[in-house]
Amino acid sequence: MSRIYKIVVTGPFSAGKTRFIKAISEIDVVSTERKITRRIEGITKRTTTVAMDYGRVTLDDAVLHLHGTPGQARFDFMWDILAQEMDGFVLLVDSADLDTVDEARELIDIFTSAHAVPYVIAANKQDAEGAASPAKLRRALGLDADILVMPCVSTRKTSVKQVLLQLVEML
Numbered sequence: 001m002s003r004i005y006k007i008v009v010t011g012p013f014s015a016g017k018t019r020f021i022k023a024i025s026e027i028d029v030v031s032t033e034r035k036i037t038r039r040i041e042g043i044t045k046r047t048t049t050v051a052m053d054y055g056r057v058t059l060d061d062a063v064l065h066l067h068g069t070p071g072q073a074r075f076d077f078m079w080d081i082l083a084q085e086m087d088g089f090v091l092l093v094d095s096a097d098l099d100t101v102d103e104a105r106e107l108i109d110i111f112t113s114a115h116a117v118p119y120v121i122a123a124n125k126q127d128a129e130g131a132a133s134p135a136k137l138r139r140a141l142g143l144d145a146d147i148l149v150m151p152c153v154s155t156r157k158t159s160v161k162q163v164l165l166q167l168v169e170m171l
């Protein structure tokens, strides 16, 4: 029989959450992307998640229900809703934008205090120019040695799979 898990995919604005879920989901991802109306410094993408992403993937005998959060704090009312009964979470950080580490740190605190569940930090956009290594990101986030920080490229299915397989082992 397969095990069924609810996994939350979170992280700051534009960290790559929607891409992460789309790269691996075996069903069409349900997403709630809307046009970005205000200009945001350094951001060239056109859309942002306003409520959630939902995807699903089967890895070995585990069925993962993937719930992506919005990154913008003005949609933070969704965080609690999505965190309900989660079994674990992945927190993505844009390794090429260390200005977002404070926000990432805050999200770690919010999601770990909501529920004591296993989690993995994904040092995303490792393919981007100037991306910080997982070790550097760990230092920037001030994480204890027992917290797992994995390299990730959200646009590559194999990379996303490695992160999720690691999390499943911890569940």
Ligand SMILES: Nc1nc2c(ncn2[C@@H]2O[C@H](COP(=O)(O)OP(=O)(O)OP(=O)(O)O)[C@@H](O)[C@H]2O)c(=O)[nH]1
Binding pocket: 011, 012, 013, 014, 015, 016, 017, 018, 019, 020, 045, 047, 048, 049, 050, 069, 070, 071, 072, 124, 125, 126, 127, 128, 152, 153, 154, 155, 156
């Ligand atoms: N180079 C590179 N670009 C990435 C990667 N992951 C995501 N991106 C790009 O980063 C931008 C943001 O990706 P999204 O998946 O929309 O990020 P998000 O975290 O869902 O963003 P919000 O929902 O707005 O918070 C897009 O332009 C992606 O193409 C990656 O691993 N490498």
Ligand SMILES: [Mg+2]
Binding pocket: 017, 018, 019, 048, 049, 068, 069, 070, 071
């Ligand atoms: Mg998104």
